[in-house]
Amino acid sequence: MNDTWQWLEDSALEIAPRLLNCRLVRTIDGHQLSGRIVEVEAYDQTDAASHSYKGRTPRTDVMFGPAGHLYVYFTYGMHYCCNVVVGRPGEGAAVLIRALEPLTGLPQMQVNRHGRPESELTNGPAKVCQALAIDRSMNGHELTQAPLLLEQQPALPPSAIVQTTRIGISREQDKPWRFYVRGNAFISKP
């Protein structure tokens, strides 16, 4: 064990805003695709909207593992969404990556996204996965390893972060567990 992910070993609610401004770097076929995280949502086991709410299952196994791993799930029959596992092993907490601001590899992302305009490459959780070619084969991937890395960046000041209720869920809709970078053009639609 190492202390690489010590900064992720706190509650999802604490970690979610700290993931804003961090970078996600994906390597595909020698291309480097990267983006800055600009929108996230927190989920944990006490939360009825979370996959971990009903306990550990084969599907949610990764969520109950150590922090710093990727939890990828398939939804609505056609989309993948990716989460960063946080907290201590057994907590079942994760932070959903909802949107990125593309930094490098935009042409490759555009290919993955079927020629969508730059502003619509990564402004939604399923779009992020599509642009970075993340699928279920990367479930459980540790984010210190190629081909997908999470790079910590300085935390944003609270004044740069907006906290609101979450999007696209049917339970616990009143929990203000969504965080995004104030004024950023790449967050998903309200």
Added chain:
DNA sequence: TGCCTGATGTTCT
């Protein structure tokens, strides 16, 4: 511009 709906697979009840 904004609402509505179809597509589609995995998971759990």
Added chain:
DNA sequence: GAACATCAGGCAC
């Protein structure tokens, strides 16, 4: 058999 942390295209206004 229904729910689902979604997206994109079509249609009405």
